[in-house]
Amino acid sequence: MRNLFLFLTLPLFILDQVTKQWTVTRFAHPEVAGPTHITVIEGWFDLVRVHNTGVAFGMGNGARGANYIFGAISLAALALIWWLWRTDAFPTKLSRVAVALLVAGILGNLVDRLARGYVVDFLSVDLKFMQWPAFNVADASICIAAVCLFLSAFQKIPVVPEKAAT
Numbered sequence: 001m002r003n004l005f006l007f008l009t010l011p012l013f014i015l016d017q018v019t020k021q022w023t024v025t026r027f028a029h030p031e032v033a034g035p036t037h038i039t040v041i042e043g044w045f046d047l048v049r050v051h052n053t054g055v056a057f058g059m060g061n062g063a064r065g066a067n068y069i070f071g072a073i074s075l076a077a078l079a080l081i082w083w084l085w086r087t088d089a090f091p092t093k094l095s096r097v098a099v100a101l102l103v104a105g106i107l108g109n110l111v112d113r114l115a116r117g118y119v120v121d122f123l124s125v126d127l128k129f130m131q132w133p134a135f136n137v138a139d140a141s142i143c144i145a146a147v148c149l150f151l152s153a154f155q156k157i158p159v160v161p162e163k164a165a166t
Contacts, residue, residue: 001085001096001100004096004097004099004100005100005103008097008100008101008104009100009101009103009104009107010104012101012104012105012108012137012138012141013104013107013108013138015137016104016105016108016136016137016138016141017108017111019122019136019137020108020112020120020122020136020137023047023049023120023122024049024116024120026038026047026049027047027048027049027122028049029049030049030050030051036048036049037124043126044125044126045123045124045125045126046124046126047122047123047124048121048122048123048124048134049120049122050120050121050122050124050134051118051119051120051121052118052119052120052121052134053066053067053070053113053117053118053119054066054070055070056133056139056142058133067113067117067118070113071110071113071114074106074109074110074113075110077106078103078106078107078110081099081102081103081106085099090152091157091158092152092155092157092158094148094151094152094155095148095149095152095155097148098144098145098146098148098149098152099145099149101141101142101144101145101148102141102142102145102146102149104138104141105137105138105139105140105141105142105145106138106142107138108136108137108138108141109136109138109139109142112138119136119138120136121133121134121135121136121139122134122136123135123136123140
């Protein structure tokens with residue numbers, strides 16, 4: 001787990017925090033006049049500044065106590081992941097990579113909730129048939145982790161040879 005933490009979780013967590021800090025310093029607060037976006041790919045992809053106290057797709061955003069509730073859920077999820085890891089619940093490489101991604105995402109958004117009182121979202125994608133809700137590196141890590149966990153459920157669990165009787 002240490003290698004996954006050092007080479008996947010930690011770099012993604014740092015990238016998430018650096019990009020969110022850049023967003024906060026580059027764009028005006030959503031309630032204040034100032035620069036609102038940077039177009040990266042015209043009509044498809046923009047950088048923006050959105051504050052979110054909810055979860056995926058803005059669900060629960062602005063609800064009273066949402067930030068505290070989702071912060072507590074994040075802490076509970078981290079505790080459950082730690083316990084599951086200790087009980088060898090992630091036997092495949094893909095499932096362990098998924099957990100490393102999941103932890104990076106949970107920690108990234110949890111730090112925002114604790115330090116800022118909201119999660120900073122800044123990636124905005126227009127799919128033409130719908131405007132995808134703004135997201136961040138942590139959100140992307142969590143979504144990729146979910147796909148990896150799903151796929152790992154179909155993997156054959158590696159057989160560990162038993163130690164020879166002495």
